[in-house]
Amino acid sequence: MPTPPNPSAPAASPSSDPPAGAADGVAVTFPGQGSQVAGFGRAWRDHPAWAVVEQAEEASGRALAPLLLDPDADLSRTEDAQLAVLASSLVVWEAARAYIGTPVGFAGHSLGQITALVAAGAVDPADGLALATTRAAVTQAAADAAPGGLVALLGATPEQARDTVAHVDEAWIANDNAPGQIVIGGTETGLAAATAAARGAGVRKVRPLAVGGAFHTPLMAPAAEAFGTAVEAVTFAPLTAPVVTNHDARAHFARSGWAERLSTHLVRPVRWRETVDALVELGATRLVELGPGTTLTALAKRCRADVQPLSAATPEDVEALLPALWGVGR
Known part of the structure; x- marks a missing residue:
């Protein structure tokens, strides 16, 4: 086992000596909007x-x-929400990286993919912020041009979800987050028809989500084109560890191809359940969510019983990673 960091060292100072190696079997995930x-x-x-x-x-x-x-900051605007999540997650990553070392892989949910690329060293933080800003602008423009929304099908199987949208125009699967948690997206008319079909198929609970568009559906096609152009202007560096992408649930280590991956991601469903599986295939036995909230930690519990989900959002949480990851006390 690699030598753990000094327990008496400051938990998350950027000047702390990193561990000699990396904590075993750790993958890092980042939340989205x-x-x-x-x-x-x-x-x-x-x-x-x-x-x-x-x-x-x-x-x-x-x-x-x-x-x-600002505890009263209005983070309802898509751009502000995305930048707040990205910046928050990068702060926690900066604090936690000395305890984690190089993980077996990274992944991010939706917007979190940009955070994952920054953490993997592929994208400069300033470029990451610029991409998040552009992403927010183009997806909001697409949502304004083609209004729609998202609806969670709680307790639905993948088969039920597919059947729900199979014969409905303008409704598609948008997120396959975990067993029993699938999200569909579409126009108002499409979602009304899909909701009725879901209830008819025995889905126990259907819940509209408070979002401003049908994200991760074909309605985002104009955004995908514009965002792909923006990503092409960014220079990508070699990755320190593979990043598992949402739309295909595959681990990618190459510095090329990200314009296509990140733009395609906007019009394809987030395959988070399979993303967790892909991280396990890379060798992950522990999934560490870094950033605000514990949504991905809860999803990990639903996805795999053979992994240990952990999360860190505060400095105290980061300090708690030391014994959790390395088996040493403070």
Whole structure:
């Protein structure tokens, strides 16, 4: 087993000596839009990892601190929500990376894929913020041009979900998050027909989601084209570990091909259940969610009984990773 970090060292200081190697069987996941929390950054303001926010602000020319520090910040706008989630997750990654070392793989849910690419060293943080800004703008424009929404089919099997949308125009599977948690997206008319079909097929609970569009469906085609052009302008560096993509649930280590992957992702379902399986195939026995919320941790519990789900959102959470990952006390 690799030598663990010094338990007496500051838990998440960027200047801490990293472990000699990496914690065994760890994969890192990052949340997407919907996990944003007003005031999330207040716990991190005096922490060394806050430098990530300051450096990102300087490089991007965008004020990020107010999105993270103000407990009354309005994070309902897509752009603000996505930047808040991205910046928050990168702060936690900066704090936790010394304890984790190089994971067996990364993955991010929807927007979290950009965070995963930054953490894997493929994308500069400033480029990641620019991509998130563009992504938010083009998806919102597509949603305004073709209004729609998302509906969760709770307790549905993949077969029930497929049957629900198979004979309905303008409704598609948008997320296969975990057993019993599948999301469909479409136009208002399409979702009304699909909802009726789902109830007729025995789906026990159908719940509309508070989102501004039919994300991860063909209605996002204009956004995919525009975003692909933006990604092509970014220079990708070699990845330190593979990133499992949402739309195909495959591990990718190459620095090329990301314009196609990230744009295709906007019009294809998020295959998160299979993404978790792919991380396990890479050797993951522990899935560590970094950033606001514990949505992915809850999904991991539903997806696989043979992995240990962990999460960290605060400095105290990060410190708790040391004994959890390395089996040493503090």
